[in-house]
Amino acid sequence: METTDLHKLSEDVRRPTDAMRAAAAERWSGELALPPRSFGSLEKVAGWLCAVQGQCPPRPIQRARLVLFAGDHGIASVETNGHRVTAQPPGSTAALLRMYARGEGPAAVLARAHEASVRLLDVSVDCDLEELAELPAEVTAGRIRRGTGRIDRESACTRDEAVAAFALGRELADAEIDAGADLLLPALVGAGHTTPAAVLVAALTGADAASVTGRGSGIDDAGWTVKCAAVRDALRLARPVLADQYELLAVSGGPDFAAATGFILQAALRRTPVLLDGVGATACALLAQRIAFRTPEWCLAAQLSPEPAQQKALDRLSLEPLLDFKVRAGAGCGALLALPLVRSAVSLLAETPSYADAGLPEPTVRSAL
Numbered sequence: 001m002e003t004t005d006l007h008k009l010s011e012d013v014r015r016p017t018d019a020m021r022a023a024a025a026e027r028w029s030g031e032l033a034l035p036p037r038s039f040g041s042l043e044k045v046a047g048w049l050c051a052v053q054g055q056c057p058p059r060p061i062q063r064a065r066l067v068l069f070a071g072d073h074g075i076a077s078v079e080t081n082g083h084r085v086t087a088q089p090p091g092s093t094a095a096l097l098r099m100y101a102r103g104e105g106p107a108a109v110l111a112r113a114h115e116a117s118v119r120l121l122d123v124s125v126d127c128d129l130e131e132l133a134e135l136p137a138e139v140t141a142g143r144i145r146r147g148t149g150r151i152d153r154e155s156a157c158t159r160d161e162a163v164a165a166f167a168l169g170r171e172l173a174d175a176e177i178d179a180g181a182d183l184l185l186p187a188l189v190g191a192g193h194t195t196p197a198a199v200l201v202a203a204l205t206g207a208d209a210a211s212v213t214g215r216g217s218g219i220d221d222a223g224w225t226v227k228c229a230a231v232r233d234a235l236r237l238a239r240p241v242l243a244d245q246y247e248l249l250a251v252s253g254g255p256d257f258a259a260a261t262g263f264i265l266q267a268a269l270r271r272t273p274v275l276l277d278g279v280g281a282t283a284c285a286l287l288a289q290r291i292a293f294r295t296p297e298w299c300l301a302a303q304l305s306p307e308p309a310q311q312k313a314l315d316r317l318s319l320e321p322l323l324d325f326k327v328r329a330g331a332g333c334g335a336l337l338a339l340p341l342v343r344s345a346v347s348l349l350a351e352t353p354s355y356a357d358a359g360l361p362e363p364t365v366r367s368a369l
Contacts, residue, residue: 006245006291013268013292016051023056024349032352033360039348045300045322046345052273052298057350061343064116064275065181066107066332067172067263068189070097071124071256074150076192078230085227087217088191094127096189096331101135106329107187110336116185121172123165124148124157124255125190142168144255151196152233156254162246165255169262177270183342184267185302186260187332188280192216194307197283198231199252201309203238204286205316214279214307218328245291253287260284265291268298275300275342276319277335278328279307286313300342303327303334 024047029036037043049058072093076086097120099105103112111118122132122140126147132140144165148156157165176184188197194216202212209232215224234252241247249258260281265288267274276282276299288295296317303323304310314321322338355362 009265009269010292013265013294014271015294016048016271016297017054018051020054020056021047021051024050027056027349031354033355033358034352035363039345041320041322042341042345042348045342046349048300049273049342049346050349052271054271058346059182060346060350061183061339063180064114064183064185064339065176066111066116066118066185066187066336067176068100068107068118068120068187068331069169069256069260069263070120070122071188071190071193071254072126072147073156073190073192073196073254074148075152075195075230075234078150078152078226080226083220083222083226085195085216085219085223085230086192087219087223090191091127093125093190094131097122097125097132097135097139100331101139105331106333107331107336110333114336114339116336116339119176121259123168123259142172142259144168144259148254151199151237151252152230155237155251156196157250159246159250161255162250162253162258165258166246166249166262169259170266172259173263173266173270173272177267177272181272183273183275184263185275185277185332185335185339186263186281186284187277187330187335188256188260188284189331190256193256193280194309195227195230196234196253196257197279197307198309199234199238200248200257200283200287201279201313202231202235203242203248203252204290205312207312209235212309212312214309216307245287249287257284257287261287261291264288264299265295268292268295272298273300274298275302275335275338277302277332278305278330279310279313280330282310282313282317286316289317302338305334
């Protein structure tokens, strides 16, 4: 796919159905046996689902699908005086994939608790394929490359690899939607991934390195200084290619970011809602917005992580997070924690009776509050 095709994608992503959002607001305020604004922001969530589904009341969320895009980043190897940009040791991403394939780990626990299914995808994990041989073949079938380059000195991957990964993400979204997924939860997993996320957000919002650099996997002050310098140096390579989204993904992101960006954009194209988790997925949504400006209208922000880059990205996307519990676990945990709230919003709008049906007297005055 050439860059010109990205312009076509922008035209193809349509707006959700605003009439259904208005119908939801009217149902909340004029039909249900509730005082005005009884459920605050959850009412907006229900309205958003009505708009993206094109009906009011909305359908229940029955097939939520968490998709984990796994990749290691060369920037994780940056070290100064014994301090690195990440606390994750080499080989940890492959170990995480094996753990999740066994149905273990916090994301797997939350997925079971909240009735979501999980798909794993090795896009650019830094390990031999033999180390993942016990995993289902679909996990490694789409691998683009092993690891990425150091984005403070070189490109994360080639342009062709970024293009291929973007197409892979789009194909994966199509496959999940065709299989019946009605809510998609993309998340990135991999050593060092909050660093390219910070670089992409800074490049796309005009922020400086210090204002987007967080502590990721739990680094100390010295590690943060190393990470901040890496983001600063990577930005020098990112800013000259801002006008070319494929090139930006190749220079500063990597195959996992390219795949997740394609995934989110294709979901919007297919009119399927997306629940964003942490800074990685949010950075991809920001880049998808750059390609097709209506993409954020198909997204809901699940949570605000402690990564400062995420807040800057959400501000640019005009998205308000559902939760602010300072969850930094990653791997879609924040999105899974927000999933019951999304389902609750649907149930409340669809199943709450009217005053007449409930046998309750209507209030004499209805205030908008």
